[in-house]
Structure formats: structure tokens, C-alpha cells
Amino acid sequence: MRKIIFLAAAGALCTMQLGLTGCTDMDGDGIDNVEWGGSTNPESTSYRNPVWEPSLEGGTVIVTPNNFVAIGGETQWAVGVDYCCPTILSTNMMQWTTNQQVAFSAANRPAWITGRINSLSADLITETTKVTITTTTTETDEETGQETTTTTSKEEDRSASRYFMVYSTDKDNAIGVASSAAAQGPYVDHGCLLKASDLGVGTLADPFIVAYGNNDIYIGYTTDNGSYVRKIEFPFTVDATSYAMTINTSGLPVLGDATKVSSASFSNIALFRDADGNYMIFGDVDGGVNYAVASAPTGPYTAGSGSLLSSNGDTFIEGGNGYENPCNVMRIIPSSNGNCYVAFNATLTETPAMPSGYAREPMMVNPFKISGGKVSAAIKVNSGWTSPRFVR
Numbered sequence: 001m002r003k004i005i006f007l008a009a010a011g012a013l014c015t016m017q018l019g020l021t022g023c024t025d026m027d028g029d030g031i032d033n034v035e036w037g038g039s040t041n042p043e044s045t046s047y048r049n050p051v052w053e054p055s056l057e058g059g060t061v062i063v064t065p066n067n068f069v070a071i072g073g074e075t076q077w078a079v080g081v082d083y084c085c086p087t088i089l090s091t092n093m094m095q096w097t098t099n100q101q102v103a104f105s106a107a108n109r110p111a112w113i114t115g116r117i118n119s120l121s122a123d124l125i126t127e128t129t130k131v132t133i134t135t136t137t138t139e140t141d142e143e144t145g146q147e148t149t150t151t152t153s154k155e156e157d158r159s160a161s162r163y164f165m166v167y168s169t170d171k172d173n174a175i176g177v178a179s180s181a182a183a184q185g186p187y188v189d190h191g192c193l194l195k196a197s198d199l200g201v202g203t204l205a206d207p208f209i210v211a212y213g214n215n216d217i218y219i220g221y222t223t224d225n226g227s228y229v230r231k232i233e234f235p236f237t238v239d240a241t242s243y244a245m246t247i248n249t250s251g252l253p254v255l256g257d258a259t260k261v262s263s264a265s266f267s268n269i270a271l272f273r274d275a276d277g278n279y280m281i282f283g284d285v286d287g288g289v290n291y292a293v294a295s296a297p298t299g300p301y302t303a304g305s306g307s308l309l310s311s312n313g314d315t316f317i318e319g320g321n322g323y324e325n326p327c328n329v330m331r332i333i334p335s336s337n338g339n340c341y342v343a344f345n346a347t348l349t350e351t352p353a354m355p356s357g358y359a360r361e362p363m364m365v366n367p368f369k370i371s372g373g374k375v376s377a378a379i380k381v382n383s384g385w386t387s388p389r390f391v392r
Helices: none
Strands: 003-007 013-017 033-036 047-049 060-063 068-071 075-078 081-083 087-090 117-140 147-169 174-180 188-195 204-213 216-223 226-233 236-238 245-247 259-262 267-273 279-285 288-294 314-318 323-334 340-348 363-368 384-386
Touching: 047 363, 117 236, 117 245, 147 204, 147 245, 174 204, 204 267, 216 267, 226 267, 259 279, 267 323, 279 323, 288 323, 314 323, 314 340, 323 363, 363 384
Parallel strands: 003 033, 060 117, 060 323, 117 204
Antiparallel strands: 003 013, 047 384, 060 068, 068 087, 075 081, 117 147, 147 174, 174 188, 204 216, 216 226, 226 259, 236 245, 267 279, 279 288, 288 314, 323 340, 340 363
16 A cells, blocks of 8 residues: 655644555555645745844845845944944845854944944955066077077956945044955954045935945945945055955045935935846935936936936835834845845834834845836835745
8 A cells, every 4th residue: 555645844744545556665664655745834935024133223234155244333232232333144134143243343443433333334345457467488598508588478367355344423424444354344444434524515424335346336325415426446456476466455445526316315325236237226215215227326316206316216115014214225135036135224113212222223124026127016114924035
């Protein structure tokens, strides 16, 4: 008699006797075939939001070759316990863990700032260049003893990578820059990159950095005059003997010309390029997140409502289900399942602050689709099961 055992997600075993077959029970246990009957466990198709609590205020997500790293602003998850930009790790964007690591140790906290780091962004930066390698060889004629020297030159590509962070505080109206060999840190501070006074504005905050590719790196930020995007370059050196390339950490990056991309009401911007080459910008607007699209990193950005310089773009994320003020798009990450996933903050309406008094802004991760440079449907913040699962 042939028996088939169905394995349910809850671990129960159900047996059903079937008609005679030509199969033989080789083990003598009455079982000669096992089939998976499907899973009823929601974790097989879904994950839970928020993906991190209690807070990752003003944070960023970094995609590394092997995992994901998220870093939040300075906070106190427990009363009296300071975290100078806490770091959490994930292998799948849906479950996160912490080893109590921080991006800045107490000794390495930026010395020039007077306020609390409450907004930051980091990405892996790669600079490339061509080097001319010159080789000189000398040959000696065995009969005459005459030496012949030949010099040849060839061009080769060289590259160097390093994780760079840009950050701002709640007091300084300036942007700082730091770097690390690892995404989770520890980061070494390089000082102040840009001040509001340099720009002739009163406020300067919420920087975002994105590497679209090698030597193709941009920074965005918000002032009281609007939000701006500009190219940023990282100086490097090439060793004259080994031709090894190194990104300099003793100086500051070089900023290109600033281009205004929105009014000040579209703030805390994040940048993304979709699979079709459309450049998308996301920003906080009136208790939610909106977006617009352009054909170049510096715009001009437009939405259904018109130019982003005179409108606030189209709706991307709205509050709901007990959460309000979705904000701070940390990063957009494409998935091999055809969706993109956005990491962002939202505030739990009933408990907007932690016992320490610091803002309680959990990290949420939601899927969405992009078609023709447009978001197919706006996201409404939700807690609990969310699908589909992220697939790298």
C-alpha cells in the first residue's frame, strides 16, 4: 500500500491512504514518498513592519556586496544611554539585528559640531581613473655585449572604494563628512563640508548622498531657500611605483555647482535612478512623502502637478493605520522580484516619543512598482504583515 505524507507549515502530519500502485516500501515503514503540501506560515511570503523599533530617526540604508546596513541619528533607545548613530544589520532587508555598535565612538564623535546628529546618509563611493604604466627593459647582445633599452607604455584602469557619510545636526546649519572602510563603521570624521553661510542661506540640513556609478556621485540637501543637488568628487592618489589607487581621507571632497531642484516645502530629499534611466527625487511634504522625475540628476524635476520648483510633486507615501508623518526616505533598493523597496521613517501616533524623550521613528520597508518613471500606486503606512518579501 502506498502512503503519501503531507507536511503542513504548522508541523502536523496528515496521512491519506491511496489505491494500490507499483511502488514498493523499500524501508519497511509504510512510507515510500514524501510531498510538500504548501506553507500556511505568512513568513514564507510576507514580513512584518516596522522592520526596526523603537527608532532609527534620520537614518540611512547602505547596500553592501553581502548585506545591508542601516545607521540612525544620535538617540537614546534607553533613558540615559547615548548611541552616537547606532548601526543595525540585515541580510534580507526584512529582519534586522544590532550588536550595539555605533558609527562614531565617543572618541571619534565629530568635534566641530555643537548639536545632535539627527540626519545622515551614506553610500559606497568608487572613483576610477586611467594610469599610464611605463615598463623599461634592457637586453644585452651575447656576441657584441651591446645593450638595447626598450620602453613601452600602456593604459590601465585603476579604482578605489570607500564608504562616505554626510550628516547634519539640529543646531549647526552645516553638513559634515566622514568615511570608513566598512559600511557599519567606525567612521572617521573629516570635518565640515558646507555651511549655510557659504550658500548665503539661513538653514542647511538633511544631506543625501548617492553613487549612481563610478565617478558619478551626487549630494542633495535642503535650505530655507529650497532643495539642491550637486555633483561631488573625492580626490585620490595613485602610487608612482605600484600604481595602487587610494581615495584621500586627509582632505574634503570637491563640490560641483549647486542646482536648485525644488522649493523649501519639498525637503529632506532622496535620489534614485530606476532601471530605465529615469532620475527620481523623493521629499518630505506636509506630513507625507512626494516624488518627481527628471532625465538628469540635477533636473529639472517634474510631476503630474508640474515643475517641482513651483509644485510639491506627486504622492508617494501617506500616513495610515496608526502611523503618521512618514518621512526621510533612506534609500530605494530594487529587488529581483520586480519591485522596488523603500526604507523610511514614520511616527506611531499613540507614542511619538520614547521614554528617553527622543523621537520614536521606527524604520519601515515597503514594496512598490515603478512604470515609465512613475510610481504605480502610492504607499499607505501599515504595520504587521507586508508582502511580497524582498529578494535580492
